[in-house]
Amino acid sequence: MDLKNLAAEAEKKEAAFNALFKKINKKNARKTDLLVQATHQRVFEKTDCLACGNCCRTIGPRINETDIKRMAKAVRMKPGDFMEEYIRIDEDNDYVFKTMPCPFLGEDNYCFIYENRPKACREYPHTDRKNFYQLKKLTLINSKSCPAVFEILTELGTKL
Numbered sequence: 001m002d003l004k005n006l007a008a009e010a011e012k013k014e015a016a017f018n019a020l021f022k023k024i025n026k027k028n029a030r031k032t033d034l035l036v037q038a039t040h041q042r043v044f045e046k047t048d049c050l051a052c053g054n055c056c057r058t059i060g061p062r063i064n065e066t067d068i069k070r071m072a073k074a075v076r077m078k079p080g081d082f083m084e085e086y087i088r089i090d091e092d093n094d095y096v097f098k099t100m101p102c103p104f105l106g107e108d109n110y111c112f113i114y115e116n117r118p119k120a121c122r123e124y125p126h127t128d129r130k131n132f133y134q135l136k137k138l139t140l141i142n143s144k145s146c147p148a149v150f151e152i153l154t155e156l157g158t159k160l
C-alpha cells in the first residue's frame with residue numbers, strides 16, 4: 001500500500017471497520033484477542049517498519065515522566081533540559097514531542113534512541129493489546145496512518 005493513499009483507502013473502509021468493532025465485545029473478548037494477536041503477528045512478520053516509519057513521522061507518542069528520564073539519560077541531558085528542548089504539553093494535557101517528525105528519527109527510519117524510546121512507541125500500534133474491543137477509536141485513527149493496522153483490520157473483516 002502506497003502511504004500516500006492510505007488515509008483515503010482507510011476512509012473508504014471506515015464503515016466496514018466500524019462494523020467489525022460492532023461484532024466484538026466483553027463477552028467474546030478473549031477469543032477476539034487471540035484472533036487479533038495472531039493476525040497482528042502474521043502481518044508484522046511481513047511488514048518492514050524500516051521501509052515505512054510513518055508513525056514516527058506523523059503520530060507522536062504520548063510521553064510519561066519515566067520516558068523523559070530514560071530518554072534524557074540516553075542523550076546525556078538533564079531531564080529538565082531535555083523537556084525544554086524536546087517536549088511540549090498538548091491540548092489533552094499530555095507530554096508529546098515538540099516537533100514531528102520525531103526528533104529522534106533518522107533518515108533511514110532508524111530510531112536514535114530505540115532502546116530507550118517511550119513506552120507508547122514500544123506498544124504502537126496496540127493491535128496486540130488485551131481487550132482489543134475497547135480500542136476502536138484509536139485503531140480507526142491508526143488505520144489511516146499505519147499500513148499494518150489497515151491490513152490487520154482488513155484481514156479481520158474476513159474472519160469475524
Ligand code: SF4
Pocket residue numbers: 055056060061102103104105106110111112113114117118121
Ligand atoms: S522515539 Fe523513536 S520510535 Fe518513538 S517516535 Fe521517535 S523515532 Fe519513532
Ligand code: SF4
Pocket residue numbers: 047048049050052053054055056124125145146147148149
Ligand atoms: S506506521 Fe505501522 S508499519 Fe509503519 S513503521 Fe509504524 S508500526 Fe510500522
